[in-house]
Amino acid sequence: MTTIGIIGAGAIGSAFARALARKGLKGLKAIISNSRGPASLVDLARELGPSITPGTREQAAAQDIVLVAVNWSKLPSALSGLPGFDGRIVIDANNPIEAPLFKPAELNGRTSSETFAELVPGARVVKAFNHLPAHLISDNPQTGGGQRVLFFAGDDANAKSTVGTLIEQIGFFGIDLGLLADGDKLFQIPGGPLSVHNLIRVESARRDV
Numbered sequence: 001m002t003t004i005g006i007i008g009a010g011a012i013g014s015a016f017a018r019a020l021a022r023k024g025l026k027g028l029k030a031i032i033s034n035s036r037g038p039a040s041l042v043d044l045a046r047e048l049g050p051s052i053t054p055g056t057r058e059q060a061a062a063q064d065i066v067l068v069a070v071n072w073s074k075l076p077s078a079l080s081g082l083p084g085f086d087g088r089i090v091i092d093a094n095n096p097i098e099a100p101l102f103k104p105a106e107l108n109g110r111t112s113s114e115t116f117a118e119l120v121p122g123a124r125v126v127k128a129f130n131h132l133p134a135h136l137i138s139d140n141p142q143t144g145g146g147q148r149v150l151f152f153a154g155d156d157a158n159a160k161s162t163v164g165t166l167i168e169q170i171g172f173f174g175i176d177l178g179l180l181a182d183g184d185k186l187f188q189i190p191g192g193p194l195s196v197h198n199l200i201r202v203e204s205a206r207r208d209v
Helices: 011-023 038-048 057-061 072-079 112-117 134-138 157-169 180-187
Strands: 002-007 028-033 052-054 065-068 089-092 124-128 146-154 173-176
Touching: 002 011, 002 057, 011 028, 011 038, 011 052, 011 134, 028 038, 028 057, 038 052, 065 072, 065 157, 089 112, 089 157, 112 124, 112 180, 124 157, 124 180, 146 157, 146 180, 157 173
Parallel strands: 002 028, 002 065, 028 052, 065 089, 089 124, 146 173
Antiparallel strands: 124 146
């Protein structure tokens, strides 16, 4: 039984939870948390079904795979005080920009995931689930005669393989864009040339001659 922790129940965090619940994968569950506490998530969990459980951020952070999707300015407080991640996988679904001004954060020449990694000491960070609008994450990725594309990047090959398998399990076609610093530049928002695009992978019809 695999339980995924979700820290952040905003647009992306709840869309990811919906994707897990929609697929209804046997043996795959999630604990979702936010800054207001489990009681504020009871209605969402009831809507999504028994595979999604409200919890504290500590409970979510204790899982082997943890997805973090929090407003950029609130990331330090959302992740402060948590125990070290000790080699566990943390999916960075964040972007250095937020409403209402949508002004890019100052990253001092680094990518957002490089900055994020400092907030999750000991984690194997994989960037994913950040470059599409939330409704495209929760919607059925089997569309347009193919599969919706989801990019990911990271420095640890085994962590990327695990996240790539998860992406496939919920129906997306995952594309590995390499190391964290390189791939992140391609699909972080703002500025990533591959961000926001709703790309579909379609297999060409083969004809036996």
